[in-house]
Amino acid sequence: MASGTLLYAQSGGVTAVINATASAVLQEARSRRVKVLAARNGILGALREDLVDASKIPLATVRALAHTPGGAFGSCRYKLKSVEADRAKYERLIEVLRAHDVRWFLYNGGNDSADTALKVSQLAQEFDYPLTCIGVPKTIDNDLAVTDCCPGFGSAAKYTAVSVREAALDVAAMADTSTKVFVYEAMGRHAGWLAAAAGLAGQGPDDAPQIILFPERDYDEAAFLAQVKRVVERVGWCVVVASEGIRDKDGRFVADAGGGQDAFGHTQLGGVASHLAGRVKDTLGYKVHWTLPDYLQRSARHVASKTDVDQAMAVGRAAVQFALAGHNATMPTIRRMSDAPYRWTIEAAPLERVANHEKTMPAGFIRRDGFGITAAARRYLEPLIRGEAPPPYGRDGLPKYVTIDLPAIGKRLPGWNG
Amino acid sequence: MASGTLLYAQSGGVTAVINATASAVLQEARSRRVKVLAARNGILGALREDLVDASKIPLATVRALAHTPGGAFGSCRYKLKSVEADRAKYERLIEVLRAHDVRWFLYNGGNDSADTALKVSQLAQEFDYPLTCIGVPKTIDNDLAVTDCCPGFGSAAKYTAVSVREAALDVAAMADTSTKVFVYEAMGRHAGWLAAAAGLAGQGPDDAPQIILFPERDYDEAAFLAQVKRVVERVGWCVVVASEGIRDKDGRFVADAGGGQDAFGHTQLGGVASHLAGRVKDTLGYKVHWTLPDYLQRSARHVASKTDVDQAMAVGRAAVQFALAGHNATMPTIRRMSDAPYRWTIEAAPLERVANHEKTMPAGFIRRDGFGITAAARRYLEPLIRGEAPPPYGRDGLPKYVTIDLPAIGKRLPGWNG
Numbered sequence: 054m055a056s057g058t059l060l061y062a063q064s065g066g067v068t069a070v071i072n073a074t075a076s077a078v079l080q081e082a083r084s085r086r087v088k089v090l091a092a093r094n095g096i097l098g099a100l101r102e103d104l105v106d107a108s109k110i111p112l113a114t115v116r117a118l119a120h121t122p123g124g125a126f127g128s129c130r131y132k133l134k135s136v137e138a139d140r141a142k143y144e145r146l147i148e149v150l151r152a153h154d155v156r157w158f159l160y161n162g163g164n165d166s167a168d169t170a171l172k173v174s175q176l177a178q179e180f181d182y183p184l185t186c187i188g189v190p191k192t193i194d195n196d197l198a199v200t201d202c203c204p205g206f207g208s209a210a211k212y213t214a215v216s217v218r219e220a221a222l223d224v225a226a227m228a229d230t231s232t233k234v235f236v237y238e239a240m241g242r243h244a245g246w247l248a249a250a251a252g253l254a255g256q257g258p259d260d261a262p263q264i265i266l267f268p269e270r271d272y273d274e275a276a277f278l279a280q281v282k283r284v285v286e287r288v289g290w291c292v293v294v295a296s297e298g299i300r301d302k303d304g305r306f307v308a309d310a311g312g313g314q315d316a317f318g319h320t321q322l323g324g325v326a327s328h329l330a331g332r333v334k335d336t337l338g339y340k341v342h343w344t345l346p347d348y349l350q351r352s353a354r355h356v357a358s359k360t361d362v363d364q365a366m367a368v369g370r371a372a373v374q375f376a377l378a379g380h381n382a383t384m385p386t387i388r389r390m391s392d393a394p395y396r397w398t399i400e401a402a403p404l405e406r407v408a409n410h411e412k413t414m415p416a417g418f419i420r421r422d423g424f425g426i427t428a429a430a431r432r433y434l435e436p437l438i439r440g441e442a443p444p445p446y447g448r449d450g451l452p453k454y455v456t457i458d459l460p461a462i463g464k465r466l467p468g469w470n471g
Numbered sequence: 472m473a474s475g476t477l478l479y480a481q482s483g484g485v486t487a488v489i490n491a492t493a494s495a496v497l498q499e500a501r502s503r504r505v506k507v508l509a510a511r512n513g514i515l516g517a518l519r520e521d522l523v524d525a526s527k528i529p530l531a532t533v534r535a536l537a538h539t540p541g542g543a544f545g546s547c548r549y550k551l552k553s554v555e556a557d558r559a560k561y562e563r564l565i566e567v568l569r570a571h572d573v574r575w576f577l578y579n580g581g582n583d584s585a586d587t588a589l590k591v592s593q594l595a596q597e598f599d600y601p602l603t604c605i606g607v608p609k610t611i612d613n614d615l616a617v618t619d620c621c622p623g624f625g626s627a628a629k630y631t632a633v634s635v636r637e638a639a640l641d642v643a644a645m646a647d648t649s650t651k652v653f654v655y656e657a658m659g660r661h662a663g664w665l666a667a668a669a670g671l672a673g674q675g676p677d678d679a680p681q682i683i684l685f686p687e688r689d690y691d692e693a694a695f696l697a698q699v700k701r702v703v704e705r706v707g708w709c710v711v712v713a714s715e716g717i718r719d720k721d722g723r724f725v726a727d728a729g730g731g732q733d734a735f736g737h738t739q740l741g742g743v744a745s746h747l748a749g750r751v752k753d754t755l756g757y758k759v760h761w762t763l764p765d766y767l768q769r770s771a772r773h774v775a776s777k778t779d780v781d782q783a784m785a786v787g788r789a790a791v792q793f794a795l796a797g798h799n800a801t802m803p804t805i806r807r808m809s810d811a812p813y814r815w816t817i818e819a820a821p822l823e824r825v826a827n828h829e830k831t832m833p834a835g836f837i838r839r840d841g842f843g844i845t846a847a848a849r850r851y852l853e854p855l856i857r858g859e860a861p862p863p864y865g866r867d868g869l870p871k872y873v874t875i876d877l878p879a880i881g882k883r884l885p886g887w888n889g
Contacts, residue, residue, distance in 0.1 A: 063644070066649075069637075094647040094648065097647065121640065122637050122640050122641065123639075123640025124641075124645070127643075127644050127647060128645055129649075130645070130649045131648050214868075215773055215869060216771070218869060218872065219487075219540050219770040219771055219772060219870075220766045222485075222542075222872060222874075223542075223766045223769065224766065225541060225545075226481070226485045226542030227485065227542070227546055229512040229515065229545060230512065230515065230548045230549050231484075231547075232766075253869065324745075327745070342765050343765060344763055344764060344765040344766065345761070345762055346762055346767065347760050347761060348638045348653065348760055348762065349634050349764065352638050352641040353637055355637065355774055356774065360868075435867055435868065439866070440868060441861075441864055441868075443859075446859050448857070450629055450776060450778075450853065450859075451632060451636060451671065452633060454637075454640060456640075
């Protein structure tokens with residue numbers, strides 16, 4: 054074993070493939086005889102000194118992580134503020150790392166995690182503690198800077214395109230006497246990447262989804278309803294994909310238009326799809342159905358993109374390699390070499406170019422009328438959903454997913470009262 | 472070619488595998504040199520004389536139907552009433568069948584379709600028109616009498632169990648700082664078959680789904696909320712699967728508790744999951760997410776059960792065989808020979824034993840506390856989701872589904888003004 058340990062933690066909303074990254078981290082570390090600790094529930098586990106000895110996970114389980122969704126070590130929504138504001142927490146982190154001889158810290162998450170990893174690396178230098186910090190990219194939102202795409206997005210994108218294509222066949226079959234409009238709500242509070250991916254489900258103007266609503270464009274109810282009417286009159290039915298983050302011209306979230314109270318005065322949870330469906334029904338009179346896949350779209354490992362799985366594992370391997378090579382404060386990123394054939398490679402980006410930046414969707418990806426994607430978007434998106442990487446299934450007809458249940462290793466520090 | 476034609480039509484809500492039945496019907500008829508017409512949009516196509524010559528579909532397309540969801544010929548929600556009330560329509564049907572020399576009529580649907588097929592067969596006898604009518608089973612609701620299970624149910628059940636298992640891994644990973652309760656709404660207005668299938672996702676009492684709500688039991692809000700609290704305190708998080716058809720002790724649908732008006736006075740479409748999620752949030756204060764898969768659950772051919780696909784094709788083949796053998800007014804049904812190993816065979820049941828009956832879920836399938844399934848339910852359900860039968864995927868990362876776009880054959884009768 055090399056001297057020192059490597060600490061791995063997962064952060065933010067999990068994906069279908071963040072455990073594939075974890076699997077690659079563990080496998081690469083094993084092959085280099087580096088001991089790996091994992092923090093439970095992300096950075097909170099590091100602060101609480103709630104760590105497990107990931108080197109003790111059986112190899113078969115490590116390999117099975119590559120096809121298991123969720124976050125095997127637990128993730129967290131917990132953002133560290135500036136070093137000034139949260140100095141005690143950063144110092145506690147350094148203390149915990151030092152107590153466990155952690156020389157390499159890999160933080161697997163999005164923008165915030167990259168920022169945390171960067172700050173920890175800066176503070177370690179200030180304390181003269183030898184530490185190499187690596188941000189490992191992950192997010193279904195596809196909004197990280199520098200990297201061409203984000204592990205986790207491709208699988209959610211594939212789920213979206215496949216689901217929309219399948220539901221559209223259902224709607225088309227029933228439209229003569231039943232549902233004519235179907236609304237699908239895609240995740241994406243700030244950027245319409247997943248809504249755009251739905252556009253891959255069809256090719257021609259009459260293919261579903263005939264209407265996509267992007268958060269990058271103001272939602273105009275009259276224009277939307279007129280478009281639904283035009284599509285139904287031409288095609289016979291209409292599939293709408295709406296990003297959860299669409300807003301009207303005054304910046305109000307359409308999702309907030311719902312969320313009133315029900316007939317009993319109870320909180321009514323709504324959302325974009327339920328609102329749009331209600332408006333279509335009330336104003337156009339069409340029978341309408343709607344879906345809110347919610348977490349299903351980010352945990353559907355059973356329909357993961359092979360490209361995405363490959364990239365999730367590649368950033369995991371590279372993270373260990375960069376760490377051991379001392380490339381401090383960097384993130385392995387994906388660089389696209391060509392669209393057709395699709396070729397990509399892993400590079401190292403400085404964390405400061407990633408932290409607190411947000412990649413938005415290029416304006417050229419949205420069609421002029423605002424209701425669909427362009428050929429440029431298709432060229433970008435299509436390779437990311439390409440290839441299948443199904444999990445193994447058991448005799449019971451269910452995917453063989455694994456969970457990790459290791460005891461925490463002994464604490465070496467007093468408890469944390471953060 | 473044999474003399475006379477066979478007419479095939481699809482009815483009611485479509486499934487992931489009704490086209491597999493259609494594929495088997497077409498392949499079996501071809502091998503027996505029988506010409507096949509298909510009615511567009513179910514029985515309406517027959518009434519309208521809107522028929523296509525399905526014998527002209529290329530063999531590759533016929534085969535691809537076996538892995539394509541939706542209803543390739545169009546389905547309909549259109550119920551014929553009694554012969555007395557709808558006599559003109561039944562007579563029109565006979566007229567159309569006679570005009571196209573239809574000697575075998577295969578109607579692929581649920582209870583209502585079995586009833587229609589039965590009545591058509593009776594009227595044909597009254598008119599002395601030589602016709603063999605076969606009902607072909609299909610429904611995700613699994614509520615047909617006689618048959619052990621219904622083609623379409625197994626795939627929707629597998630989608631449900633897989634999705635719940637995947638989402639649970641997501642929730643478990645995030646529960647420390649984020650969502651603690653996740654609510655999944657399953658189809659099933661009258662019977663909780665799909666909600667029960669979700670129970671296959673876990674084994675032990677702490678596995679998801681920890682709570683299932685069945686329409687067979689009165690919904691008791693206080694008991695439900697107390698159970699959610701117990702589970703969250705014990706496990707750390709809780710996955711709830713609720714059947715859309717749950718009702719309170721006064722028989723009111725919980726889904727109707729929502730559906731009020733939003734802040735702008737617009738119709739608010741709710742549903743069971745959104746209502747339950749709102750109540751959990753309001754009364755227990757847990758962060759909650761919810762999903763309404765809606766049509767995704769019945770069109771998800773990408774995660775179909777192989778058992779289901781095999782049975783859907785078997786009933787299609789048998790339907791043609793029964794028709795040509797003159798087994799009038801029957802339905803091919805699935806008989807379970809044994810649970811372990813799971814063995815089944817196809818039998819013929821008289822349509823009158825199927826039409827207008829409804830199979831409910833045995834009381835012994837629901838746990839005494841009402842929140843889960845029993846070992847008996849597991850023995851029944853598990854074989855139905857067993858095996859994978861993924862569709863082929865294209866280079867674009869999407870399943871290669873087919874659509875059929877044949878011109879209608881020439882009309883031989885005056886138009887129908889039904």
